[in-house]
Amino acid sequence: MAASQRPEARTASVCTAEAARGTHSFKIAGYSLHKGLGVRKYIKSAAFAVGGHGWRIRYYPDGTREDLKDYAAVFLEIVTECVKQVRVKYDFRLVDPATGLSSSVFSVRALYDRAHTSWGTNKWKKTSELEASYLREDCLVIECDVTVVEDERALEVQVPPSDLSDNLGKFLDSGEGADVTFKVKGEDFRAHKFMLAARSPVFKAEFYGPMMGKKTEGSITIEDMEPAAFKALLHFIYKDSLPAMDDLDADENVEMVKHLLVAADRYAVERMKLMCESILCKRLDAGTAAATLAFADQHYCSKLKDACSAFITSSARINDVVASQEYQHLKRVYPAVFVDVWEKAAKSRKS
Numbered sequence: 591m592a593a594s595q596r597p598e599a600r601t602a603s604v605c606t607a608e609a610a611r612g613t614h615s616f617k618i619a620g621y622s623l624h625k626g627l628g629v630r631k632y633i634k635s636a637a638f639a640v641g642g643h644g645w646r647i648r649y650y651p652d653g654t655r656e657d658l659k660d661y662a663a664v665f666l667e668i669v670t671e672c673v674k675q676v677r678v679k680y681d682f683r684l685v686d687p688a689t690g691l692s693s694s695v696f697s698v699r700a701l702y703d704r705a706h707t708s709w710g711t712n713k714w715k716k717t718s719e720l721e722a723s724y725l726r727e728d729c730l731v732i733e734c735d736v737t738v739v740e741d742e743r744a745l746e747v748q749v750p751p752s753d754l755s756d757n758l759g760k761f762l763d764s765g766e767g768a769d770v771t772f773k774v775k776g777e778d779f780r781a782h783k784f785m786l787a788a789r790s791p792v793f794k795a796e797f798y799g800p801m802m803g804k805k806t807e808g809s810i811t812i813e814d815m816e817p818a819a820f821k822a823l824l825h826f827i828y829k830d831s832l833p834a835m836d837d838l839d840a841d842e843n844v845e846m847v848k849h850l851l852v853a854a855d856r857y858a859v860e861r862m863k864l865m866c867e868s869i870l871c872k873r874l875d876a877g878t879a880a881a882t883l884a885f886a887d888q889h890y891c892s893k894l895k896d897a898c899s900a901f902i903t904s905s906a907r908i909n910d911v912v913a914s915q916e917y918q919h920l921k922r923v924y925p926a927v928f929v930d931v932w933e934k935a936a937k938s939r940k941s
Contacts, residue, residue: 608740610641615685616649618730621721624651629659637669641738644670649732654712662717665710666734668702676702677739682714685733687726692733755829758785762828770797771809777817778809781824789827790857815856819849826854826862844873848885855889867894874901876910880917 616635618624624633635647650663666680679699683692700709724730761767761782768780786793812820825833832850835843851866853859870882871894883898885891902911911917 610738610740611736612638612640613733613735614638614640614645614647616647616732616734618649618732619728621651621725621728621730627652629656630654632663632665634667640736641676641740643668643676643738645734645736647732647734648708648710651717653717658712660717661713662715662720663710663712664696664714664732665708666700666736667708672702672704672707674703678702678709679737679739680709681735682710683733683735684715684720684724685731687724687729687731692731755831759825759829761785762824772812772820773809774812774815774817774820777821779817779820779824786827790859792857815853816849818846819853822846822850823853823857823859823862826850826859830861832862832865840873844870844878847873851889851891855891863891864893867891870894871897874898876907877914877916879907879911880914880921884923 614635618633627633629652630650631652632648632650634649637644637646639645646667646669648665648667650665653659653661654663664682666678666682668676677699678701679697681694681697683694685692696711696714698709698711700706702709720730765780768782770781770783770786772779772781783793783797787797788794822833825831835846838846847866847869851863851870854863854866867886870886874882874897879898879901883895883902886895886898901907902917
């Protein structure tokens with residue numbers, strides 16, 4: 591039995607370029623008066639519009655170069671600003687005075703932009719031939735067919751910024767669907783286990799890992815943390831941003847950021863921890879640098895610790911830092927930390 595032949599698959603597609611077309615007729619009356627204008631001197635047409643752009647014909651009766659002065663030159667110039675590239679096909683034509691019909695003399699495609707605003711030919715037609723065949727009653731007519739190829743325009747749909755954090759924050763604020771309650775020094779905070787687990791490996795292990803047990807059911811009591819710090823932790827977990835602290839003065843702000851860093855460190859919310867480190871780094875001064883260094887060492891904040899070390903050992907600040915009461919106190923309490931700082935500084939200077 592002969593194998594059946596499968597029909598050959600055939601496909602087809604069509605790509606149609608969008609284009610705008612226009613023709614401009616440039617009549618040069620009193621042609622002889624323009625003879626002898628000079629090399630590189632031109633006469634120009636009125637501006638005309640095609641494809642949303644302005645154009646102008648430039649005609650050089652005596653050519654554009656000394657070695658080509660026997661040839662007329664013609665160029666198409668864009669006169670509106672090129673904010674982007676413009677693809678053009680143009681055709682320069684001469685009108686036969688006997689028939690009124692035009693014939694193509696030069697046709698080309700060109701790309702216009704801010705650096706290239708004029709295209710054409712330096713050897714359009716020999717002047718003697720042009721005058722013999724196309725000049726009548728001291729009048730010459732040049733036509734220019736212009737086709738502007740339009741860029742493909744995708745339909746634009748304005749996409750608003752993500753409101754995911756706002757929507758998640760609404761669940762935190764309303765408590766809708768909450769399945770766990772935290773008790774922090776007399777205050778209750780309702781939350782959602784899946785959300786906490788998604789953002790914190792500590793919560794994930796507590797709710798869904800080996801640590802999971804009856805203690806995660808109902809309510810959970812949090813020790814050694816201020817309610818404001820835990821509330822800020824939940825705010826960050828749901829909204830990926832730190833809460834506003836505009837109501838605090840400078841010192842209170844720094845202390846609150848330290849509490850937030852401790853909370854972030856406890857629950858391994860690394861992005862929140864780094865944001866707190868960044869804030870503390872910007873608040874360093876001679877009076878707080880030593881204490882912040884000790885704090886950074888306690889909570890394994892390597893970037894903040896490096897910033898404190900650089901601040902303390904800076905030649906411009908070292909005297910003020912060493913003279914501070916905090917430095918003298920902490921040097922006795924955390925001697926190893928400060929030994930490490932000065933050893934690193936000494937090695938850095940040697941290198």
